[in-house]
Amino acid sequence: VLDPDAAPASTAVDDAGTRHELTPIATPDALGRIRAAVAAAPLVLADGHHRFETACAYRDEHPDDPAAQAIMTFVVGLDDDQLDVRAIHRLAHGAPPDLRARLGGLVDLQDAGPNTPDGVRNLTTQMSQRGALGLVDRDGLALLTPTALAVEHISRELPTELRDVDAARFDVCVRPALQDADLSYRDDALTVASMVEKGVADVAVLLRPVTVAQIRAAAFARIRMPEKTSYFSPKPRTGMVFRRLDDDATGASG
Numbered sequence: 001v002l003d004p005d006a007a008p009a010s011t012a013v014d015d016a017g018t019r020h021e022l023t024p025i026a027t028p029d030a031l032g033r034i035r036a037a038v039a040a041a042p043l044v045l046a047d048g049h050h051r052f053e054t055a056c057a058y059r060d061e062h063p064d065d066p067a068a069q070a071i072m073t074f075v076v077g078l079d080d081d082q083l084d085v086r087a088i089h090r091l092a093h094g095a096p097p098d099l100r101a102r103l104g105g106l107v108d109l110q111d112a113g114p115n116t117p118d119g120v121r122n123l124t125t126q127m128s129q130r131g132a133l134g135l136v137d138r139d140g141l142a143l144l145t146p147t148a149l150a151v152e153h154i155s156r157e158l159p160t161e162l163r164d165v166d167a168a169r170f171d172v173c174v175r176p177a178l179q180d181a182d183l184s185y186r187d188d189a190l191t192v193a194s195m196v197e198k199g200v201a202d203v204a205v206l207l208r209p210v211t212v213a214q215i216r217a218a219a220f221a222r223i224r225m226p227e228k229t230s231y232f233s234p235k236p237r238t239g240m241v242f243r244r245l246d247d248d249a250t251g252a253s254g
Helices: 028-039 049-061 117-130 148-157 166-173 189-197 212-220
Strands: 010-013 019-022 084-087 089-093 107-111 133-137 140-146 182-186 203-206 230-233
Touching (some): 117 133, 117 140, 140 148, 148 166, 182 189
Antiparallel strands (some): 084 230, 133 203
16 A cells, blocks of 8 residues: 655654654555555544544534544554553552452452562463453462353353453452442553552452454443453554644644
8 A cells, every 4th residue: 555665754763762753645546555555444433432423523523624524543563563551550548558458359359479579570471371350469470360150240240251351350249348449540550469568559459461353342332341351552653643633634743
């Protein structure tokens, strides 16, 4: 689709060393092929559904504004080769001190050793192998495996497509035990564990990343994933592209 001889209009290297290049696509033939490719299959909103809903509401409120008829969108293939999907872990501030006891009815809690970087890495490996969540608290690390009662509860509360999505299982099995604790969210397990160790948070619950297959199944069933289910990349660097605030609905500038 792209002109192999076209030179990038802008480049940037992010903190991780990844190089980003922005190349305008302006020929009618290339634009036509892109439109055909995007229209050939359903589009799944993997991120940004609030922005999409707001854009639809604005469009409906301003039917005579051509610029309200389109929204700037970043499109990526819905497959494992195109998407890197990470978990978003939960940090609890103001968690009850007896959280482990409160969790006893819905999870089997297995001690996983002290809160060290190697321990956290081993814990996330065990989570993947055993379909479990991870706990980081002042006592160290633990593996949280749903009990038969929890599985029954999950089956009753969640649609089939979300029953093995950790963000949904957290909401059903763990969130009630946290009572009025405030939550914050981070995507790096080592950083999260360090924040508990330093006392920045009382407790962290580590989640497994959602899979592309789970995203597809939930989207095609028209089910919305729980809040803060996943962190996606690639993402365009902030500031490389802007939507023009004029009457040109398709206009953008680098």
